[in-house]
Amino acid sequence: MEKQRFGDGRPPENAAMPLAGTKVLEFSGLGPTPFGAMLLADLGASVLRIERAGAVNPLGGDPRFDFIYRGRPSMAVDLKSPEGLERVRDLAGAADVLIEGYRPGTMERLGLGPDTLCADNERLIYARMSGWGQDGPLSGKAGHDINYLALSGALFPLGPSDAPPVPPLNYVGNFGGGGTFLAMGVLAAMQERQRSGTGQVLDVAMIDGISVLMTQLSGWMQMGQWSAGRGGNLLDGSAYFYRCYATRDGRHIAVGALEKPFHDAFVSALGLDPEDWNDHLEPSHWAIRGDRIAAIVAGEILEHWLTVFDGVDACVSPVLSVDEAARDTGGTKRGSWVRDTRSFQPFPAPRFSRSPVRQPSPTLDNAELERVLHAWRAEAAA
Amino acid sequence: MSSNGPLTGLKVVEFQGIGPGPHVAMMLADMGAEVVRIERAGHQPMNPVVERARHRAAVDLKSAEGKAFVEQALAHADVLIEGFRPGVMERLGLGPDAVLKVNPRLVYARMTGWGQEGPLAQAAGHDLNYIAITGALDAIGKRGELPVPPQNLVGDFGGGSMYCAMGILAALFERQSSGKGQVVDAAIVDGVTSLMSFFYGQPHSALRTVERGAGLLGGAAHFYRCYTCKDGKEVSVGAIEPQFYAELLQRADAPEHLREAQMDPGKWDSYADDLAELFATKTQAEWCELLEGTDACFAPVIPLDEAKDHPHMKARGAYVEQDGRWHTAPAPRFDRTPNTVRESAQDGEEVVARWRQEG
Numbered sequence: 001m002e003k004q005r006f007g008d009g010r011p012p013e014n015a016a017m018p019l020a021g022t023k024v025l026e027f028s029g030l031g032p033t034p035f036g037a038m039l040l041a042d043l044g045a046s047v048l049r050i051e052r053a054g055a056v057n058p059l060g061g062d063p064r065f066d067f068i069y070r071g072r073p074s075m076a077v078d079l080k081s082p083e084g085l086e087r088v089r090d091l092a093g094a095a096d097v098l099i100e101g102y103r104p105g106t107m108e109r110l111g112l113g114p115d116t117l118c119a120d121n122e123r124l125i126y127a128r129m130s131g132w133g134q135d136g137p138l139s140g141k142a143g144h145d146i147n148y149l150a151l152s153g154a155l156f157p158l159g160p161s162d163a164p165p166v167p168p169l170n171y172v173g174n175f176g177g178g179g180t181f182l183a184m185g186v187l188a189a190m191q192e193r194q195r196s197g198t199g200q201v202l203d204v205a206m207i208d209g210i211s212v213l214m215t216q217l218s219g220w221m222q223m224g225q226w227s228a229g230r231g232g233n234l235l236d237g238s239a240y241f242y243r244c245y246a247t248r249d250g251r252h253i254a255v256g257a258l259e260k261p262f263h264d265a266f267v268s269a270l271g272l273d274p275e276d277w278n279d280h281l282e283p284s285h286w287a288i289r290g291d292r293i294a295a296i297v298a299g300e301i302l303e304h305w306l307t308v309f310d311g312v313d314a315c316v317s318p319v320l321s322v323d324e325a326a327r328d329t330g331g332t333k334r335g336s337w338v339r340d341t342r343s344f345q346p347f348p349a350p351r352f353s354r355s356p357v358r359q360p361s362p363t364l365d366n367a368e369l370e371r372v373l374h375a376w377r378a379e380a381a382a
Numbered sequence: 383m384s385s386n387g388p389l390t391g392l393k394v395v396e397f398q399g400i401g402p403g404p405h406v407a408m409m410l411a412d413m414g415a416e417v418v419r420i421e422r423a424g425h426q427p428m429n430p431v432v433e434r435a436r437h438r439a440a441v442d443l444k445s446a447e448g449k450a451f452v453e454q455a456l457a458h459a460d461v462l463i464e465g466f467r468p469g470v471m472e473r474l475g476l477g478p479d480a481v482l483k484v485n486p487r488l489v490y491a492r493m494t495g496w497g498q499e500g501p502l503a504q505a506a507g508h509d510l511n512y513i514a515i516t517g518a519l520d521a522i523g524k525r526g527e528l529p530v531p532p533q534n535l536v537g538d539f540g541g542g543s544m545y546c547a548m549g550i551l552a553a554l555f556e557r558q559s560s561g562k563g564q565v566v567d568a569a570i571v572d573g574v575t576s577l578m579s580f581f582y583g584q585p586h587s588a589l590r591t592v593e594r595g596a597g598l599l600g601g602a603a604h605f606y607r608c609y610t611c612k613d614g615k616e617v618s619v620g621a622i623e624p625q626f627y628a629e630l631l632q633r634a635d636a637p638e639h640l641r642e643a644q645m646d647p648g649k650w651d652s653y654a655d656d657l658a659e660l661f662a663t664k665t666q667a668e669w670c671e672l673l674e675g676t677d678a679c680f681a682p683v684i685p686l687d688e689a690k691d692h693p694h695m696k697a698r699g700a701y702v703e704q705d706g707r708w709h710t711a712p713a714p715r716f717d718r719t720p721n722t723v724r725e726s727a728q729d730g731e732e733v734v735a736r737w738r739q740e741g
Contacts, residue, residue, distance in 0.1 A: 018552040021559070031580075038579065043552045067579040127714075136697040142629075142677035144620030145599070146606060151694065153686030155608070155618060159523075159530050164608035164616045165683060168522045168532035169592075169599045175577045176540020180548060185714035187551030188413050192388035192719055194558060200718035208713035211700050213539040214686060215710045216405065219431030221686060222707055228685035235509070235533045242510060244519070244528045252529060254519060256508030313506040319529055322517030322582060322592045325575070332515065333500045336575040337582075346579045349541075349572035350549035351497075353478075353565035355556050 017044025018355045022190070023376055025050065025088075025095040026072070031145070031170065032178030032206065033101030033129045034068045039183040040097070041071035042348035042360055048095075048372055049074040050088060067345045071360035073369035079110050092117045092124065094380040096199075097186050101129035104140045114201045125189040125199040129182050131173075133205030145173035145206070152210040153228060161231030177209030232283055234258070240290035241266060241280055244319060251302035252319035253309075266314040270296050387414025387712075387721045392554075393737060394418070394461040395452070396436070398425060401509070401534065402542035402570065403465035403493045404432050409547050410461070411435035412712035412721045418455055418730045427726070431709055434723060439730025443474055451734065452476065457485050458737040460563075461550055465493040468503050478565045488563040489553040493546045495537070497569030509537035512570040516541075517592060518578055525595035525602070541573030588647050596647075598622070604653035605630065605644065608683055615666035616683040617673075619657075630678040634669075636660055 022045040026037040034049075041047040049069070053076045078084040089112070092098055098117065100107055107113050107128075114126045131148045132138040138151075146167045149155035154173075159166040185202045193199055211218075220226035226233055237243040241257040257266040264274035270293060279285060297305065302318055309316040326337040326344040337344045338359045348357040392415035396407040411417040412435060419436040420443070427433045439455075442448040453476075456462060462481065464471055471477050471492075478490045495512045496502040513519040513536050514529075523530040546568035553564055581590050591597040601607045605621045621630040627644050630636070637656055643649050661669065666682050673680035684692060690701035690708055702709045702723045712721035 016556070018556040020556075022555070035580065039548065039576075042576075043548075067582060070579075132694065133698050133715075136694045138675060138694045141675055142621075142623075142626050142679050143681065144606070144622060144679050146608075146618045146620040147679055147681035150608070150618035150681040150683045151689065151692060152700075153684055153689035154533075154535060156616075156683050156685045158532055160527075163524075164610055166523055166530050166595075167599065167601050167607065167618075168530075168536060169597070170580070171518060171574075171577050172532060172535045172540055175580065176536060176544060180540065180544035180577075181714050184409070184544065184548050184551060185716070187548060187555060188388040189716060189719075190555055191392070191551060192390075192716075195391070196718075198718065200716055202714050202716055204714035205698070207695070208698065208700060208711065208715070210535075211689070211695075211710045212409070212713045213535050215408065216401075216429055216432050216539075217533060218686060218708065218710055219429040222431065223429070228687040233533070235531060237528070237531045242508070243531065244510075244514075246528065252514075252520075254510045254514035254529070254531075256510040258508055259506075262506055315507050315511050317507070317511040317514040319514045319520050320517050321520050322578065325515060325517035326582070332496055332502050332571050334497050334569065334572060336516070336569075336572045343582075345582060346575040347572065349576045350545045350566050350568035351572070352549065352553060352556075353567070354562060355553075355560075355564065 015355050017357055018352055019043040019045040022046065022097065023095045023379075024048070024097040024099060025091050027098075027100040027102065028052070028055065028074065029101035029129070031174040032182060033099060035175055035179030036127075036129060036182030036186075037072065037099055038068045038070060039179060040186065042357055044355075044357065046372060046375065047072035048091065048376070051076045053078040053084070065343060070345070070362055071364070073364040073366070073372055075369055085111055088112060089117065089120060091376065093121045094376045095121070095124060096190065097125045097127065099127050099129065099182065099186075104128075104130065104134050118199060118201070121199070123193060123197065123199050125186055125193065125202065127182055127186050127202040127204055129178065129204045131206045133208060134203045145170040148173045148177070148206040148210055152207050152214065154210050154214055156228065157230050157233060157236050159230060165230065172213065173206045173210055177213050178204070178206045181209040181212070238283070238286055240286050240293055243290065245294055245297040247300060247302045247305060248298055249301040253297065253302065253305055254317045254319050256315040258315070262313055262315050265312050266316065269308050269312050269314055386719050387412065388716055388719045390414035390719070392416065392461065393459045394463065395420065395455050395459045397464040397466070398422060399465035399493070400428070401465070401538040402546060403463055404429070405539055405543035406491070406493060406546045406550070407436065407463055408432050408434060409543065409712065410550070412723065414719070414721070415461075416733060418733050420452060420730070430726075431707055434709060434726055436726040437730040437733040438726055438728050439734070449475065451731070453484070454738060455734045456481050456488065458734070458740075459485070459488060460554065461489045461491060463491045463493065463546070468492075468494065468498045482563060486562055487557060489550055489557065489566060490563065491546055491550050491566040491568060493542065493568045495570045497571060498567045509534040509570070513537045513541070513574055516571055516574040516578065518574050521592040521594055521597070521600060523594050527595070529594065536577070537570045537574055541577050542568070542570040545573035545576065588645070602647070602650055604650050604657050607654065609658055609661035611661055611666045611669060612663060613665040617661060617666060617669050618681050618683055620679040622679070626677050626679045629676060630673070630680065633673055633676060633678050634660060
């Protein structure tokens with residue numbers, strides 16, 4: 001195991017993780033639902049995943065490398081059989097949290113809706129993950145990350161102004177605006193339950209989460225400082241001091257020199273006189289200055305520019321591939337990735353000083369399933 | 383100004399900052415926490431939407447009175463949020479060692495790009511730099527072109543504020559059993575790395591490749607990308623599963639040959655040309671009429687200033703008008719203790735005085 005990297009006062013090796021003792025029943029799904037469960041498991045919750053009997057992982061591949069399923073065992077249950085349902089109801093009776101991401105109405109049809117399960121267990125936090133939400137005209141309709149981004153205004157500005165927008169993979173919808181809101185909502189409800197003794201139902205919708213991620217841009221837009229269009233904005237690649245440039249060897253640097261001191265350090269290091277580069281926030285300067293800098297950066301290889309900008313507060317970074325990032329060639333030396341016997345995987349975030357998170361195990365086997373079931377039963381009996 | 387949200391009763395002290403820190407404080411405040419925001423004298427809100435629901439206090443941290451006020455606030459607080467460069471709080475005499483000695487129950491959250499440690503910890507940086515070194519930026523854009531910055535949604539917020547808020551709440555849960563607070567080191571580089579967990583294990587499948595513009599989710603597949611309509615407006619399609627793909631083709635009346643070999647990346651470019659031609663024959667409104675609200679995995683591409691007016695967003699109340707501004711409604715939604723959007727007030731001193739009285 002990689003040791004916890006932290007500043008002052010290293011936590012003891014055997015300290016409990018922050019969510020130790022929390023029992024989470026997860027109904028297996030795609031994208032944000034398992035990701036939210038991963039975040040809770042990463043922080044120490046005991047998560048048990050229910051798979052529908054006979055279900056095949058639609059993503060294919062070796063499940064041991066599916067890191068969003070890490071840190072928890074799974075149990076196949078036939079949800080259409082009375083025995084299967086009974087088993088799941090028992091587990092929900094012992095759980096603190098239930099996570100599901102089916103289409104609205106599905107859990108109810110299975111006899112596992114919140115009215116039933118929260119009546120069995122009034123402390124249960126019943127978290128429902130979806131794209132469009134539990135209500136509204138599109139609720140229950142099929143959709144994916146790109147659609148939620150499109151409708152919430154997040155996709156429109158991404159990409160060059162002369163072509164349709166480019167999806168930022170599924171970072172912003174499924175994960176940033178989905179699974180993280182699921183985990184945050186569950187934890188807030190647990191905080192409330194400490195006072196009230198009662199759980200509740202959470203409607204976690206990606207379109208809502210994406211909108212909250214857009215709050216800063218929405219505020220700027222209403223102050224006249226940001227346009228909802230494509231191109232011409234400070235953070236979309238239009239500004240010459242906030243964009244990527246290609247180097248001579250086909251690599252890229254990313255520049256984020258928004259403030260004047262950083263901007264001036266950036267142009268100085270390129271051999272230009274900051275006196276000639278005033279009013280950097282004035283968009284009419286951006287295109288022509290961007291072309292000029294692109295030509296300069298294209299004249300040397302990445303390594304050269306990294307040397308030039310080493311130790312300069314100019315907000316310049318190499319654009320690394322995931323493989324390079326995993327090998328930490330970017331130099332954060334934080335151990336954001338950790339290596340196990342087979343592969344690199346992301347280390348849980350954030351970091352805690354006293355109750356450290358640990359490198360998660362891969363998807364767990366039957367022995368682990370038995371251990372988890374036994375622990376849940378023992379606690380329920382106590 | 384009262385709230386019924388799940389964090390009602392939680393006392394938070396926020397040090398004025400930019401980007402993810404204020405966003406964390408906003409989300410906690412939206413969920414009902416009482417947030418006192420320590421601001422420099424004369425501070426004008428940089429973003430009144432993000433800076434909503436705060437109890438503002440103008441404080442000179444270098445003066446004896448200012449420092450005494452902040453120390454009193456922290457002695458009674460549950461949570462501290464700061465986003466300065468590592469070492470700044472220590473130099474102000476407000477580092478974790480000093481503050482946790484006075485209030486051992488405090489959750490001390492530190493929000494930065496590079497983290498509290500490591501060779502880059504003291505370097506300046508912004509969202510684009512943090513996502514550049516994680517590998518996330520490299521994957522966004524078109525093949526053979528420059529990476530496209532996803533505004534600051536992936537770094538500052540998705541991988542930043544969300545992980546900080548989650549860490550604070552997890553530490554509060556842990557405090558219920560230990561009685562102790564702790565330091566949460568929320569680094570954007572760590573959060574973005576965690577956001578990429580889906581990709582890293584099996585990066586060589588077409589679904590999960592992180593090669594720019596080459597993957598299914600990166601815009602290479604004809605069934606997962608945007609198209610331009612007759613009126614120049616755009617639409618998105620995301621029909622990955624065969625049954626949804628079939629519904630898209632059938633409802634859009636697409637050429638017959640597209641039904642074959644959906645998942646063959648060798649066909650994607652030519653199929654995308656076919657669909658580009660098809661989508662150019664009707665306006666966005668006409669496509670919405672045909673495809674919206676079906677299982678074709680379709681949505682119009684809407685600019686942010688129009689999002690609040692879409693019927694679905696309206697029905698969900700995704701935006702709330704207050705104080706002459708449109709506010710994003712807090713997420714997620716809680717059925718028993720709903721969140722509310724509140725206004726800020728310059729009453730931080732009164733609130734801290736009340737905290738002291740309450741003990």
